Amino acid sequence: MHEKVITAEGTPNIALIKYWGKRDSGLILPMNSSISLTLGKESKMIAGKTFELRTKTSVVFSKYLKEDAIYVNGKRLDLKDTDTIERFRAIDMMRERAGIRERALVVSENSFPTASGLASSASGMAALVYAVAYALDLGLTRSDMSRYARIGSGSACRSVMGGIVMWNKGTREDGVDSVAEQLYPETYWPELRDVVSITSPKAKKVPSRAGMARTVATSSLYKQRVKDVDGRIDAFLDSLRRKDFHEFARIIMEDSNSMHATMLDTYPPIMYMNDISREVIYAVHELNKKNGENVCGYTFDAGPNPQIITLREQVEEVAETLKNIRGIKSIFYTGVGGGPRLLDMKDSLIEEGSLLPKG
Numbered sequence: 618m619h620e621k622v623i624t625a626e627g628t629p630n631i632a633l634i635k636y637w638g639k640r641d642s643g644l645i646l647p648m649n650s651s652i653s654l655t656l657g658k659e660s661k662m663i664a665g666k667t668f669e670l671r672t673k674t675s676v677v678f679s680k681y682l683k684e685d686a687i688y689v690n691g692k693r694l695d696l697k698d699t700d701t702i703e704r705f706r707a708i709d710m711m712r713e714r715a716g717i718r719e720r721a722l723v724v725s726e727n728s729f730p731t732a733s734g735l736a737s738s739a740s741g742m743a744a745l746v747y748a749v750a751y752a753l754d755l756g757l758t759r760s761d762m763s764r765y766a767r768i769g770s771g772s773a774c775r776s777v778m779g780g781i782v783m784w785n786k787g788t789r790e791d792g793v794d795s796v797a798e799q800l801y802p803e804t805y806w807p808e809l810r811d812v813v814s815i816t817s818p819k820a821k822k823v824p825s826r827a828g829m830a831r832t833v834a835t836s837s838l839y840k841q842r843v844k845d846v847d848g849r850i851d852a853f854l855d856s857l858r859r860k861d862f863h864e865f866a867r868i869i870m871e872d873s874n875s876m877h878a879t880m881l882d883t884y885p886p887i888m889y890m891n892d893i894s895r896e897v898i899y900a901v902h903e904l905n906k907k908n909g910e911n912v913c914g915y916t917f918d919a920g921p922n923p924q925i926i927t928l929r930e931q932v933e934e935v936a937e938t939l940k941n942i943r944g945i946k947s948i949f950y951t952g953v954g955g956g957p958r959l960l961d962m963k964d965s966l967i968e969e970g971s972l973l974p975k976g
């Protein structure tokens with residue numbers, strides 16, 4: 618009955634008010650609420666070609682499958698690995714909700730390289746949860762989906778919706794109220810752009826999950842950050858309501874700086890930025906000063922690659938500034954995305970009638 622193959626795609630998101638630290642690591646419940654921009658699929662290299670920024674995932678549940686099989690970028694994952702088991706718990710939870718025992722075949726591909734500096738975990742988990750929800754006919758709301766995506770990776774819960782999304786930290790111990798909510802659809806501020814610079818394709822030394830746990834355990838500055846975030850969110854929501862880009866940019870820069878300060882205050886310290894990241898920070902402040910107002914704002918995730926949020930008419934000026942910084946390997950930009958969506962049968966990554974990945 619559940620033998621239909623469903624294919625969905627999702628895109629990454631960039632946190633503007635950051636999530637860093639859990640109050641419950643089993644249920645993935647955050648210490649503070651966070652806000653992000655779901656990124657658009659259509660991306661463009663500066664002075665180069667366009668490309669797609671998305672994860673595509675096909676899913677089928679079948680009584681003919683003996684065990685679950687998950688393929689990511691052509692490689693079959695080891696489902697005995699504890700980290701992988703934890704990341705894909707959402708499939709079991711959704712299967713339980715559907716009241717079935719059929720095993721799943723999941724085939725997933727990222728259209729963007731890992732070295733793009735953008736995490737594929739959010740787009741991957743969002744596409745997966747979306748596809749599974751439809752494959753099992755669960756009739757889930759986006760809010761329900763965000764709860765399942767959260768179990769795979771905290772930041773992923775924000776990618777199940779488009780536009781500007783808030784992950785409410787929630788207060789309940791069972792995490793039921795720790796869900797994402799769309800603040801504004803992708804049509805609200807369509808001029809927003811995210812200009813991403815690649816400064817280093819190297820994998821980070823400290824994974825986010827381990828890094829944030831160490832920050833919560835050792836940084837005293839972190840306690841202050843958690844206290845500050847609520848007020849910052851209020852000011853940020855106000856800047857969004859008024860589409861006041863100057864304030865909007867100031868707040869995202871402050872929040873990124875605050876998160877990276879707590880990383881440095883962690884013991885042993887965590888340092889994701891490199892010299893080029895710092896050059897970009899100086900250059901952005903210089904550019905804003907020259908313009909007499911904030912025309913762009915940087916934000917850094919758990920890595921050295923700057924993402925500069927700006928408006929369409931400023932992309933060129935931002936790119937010109939970045940081109941003068943030595944060591945930046947490539948620059949591309951994208952806009953605001955609409956969140957996950959279903960794709961046609963012809964886009965399926967599963968061979969029709971075979972229960973095997975295509976190709």
Ligand code: 2P0
Nearest residue numbers: 632635636770771772825826918919
């Ligand atoms: C964010 N990051 O809000 C922040 C900003 C990195 C810096 O969420 O342990 O992969 O799976 O919940 O979501 C990265 O951490 O961690 C992250 P888990 P996740 O986007």
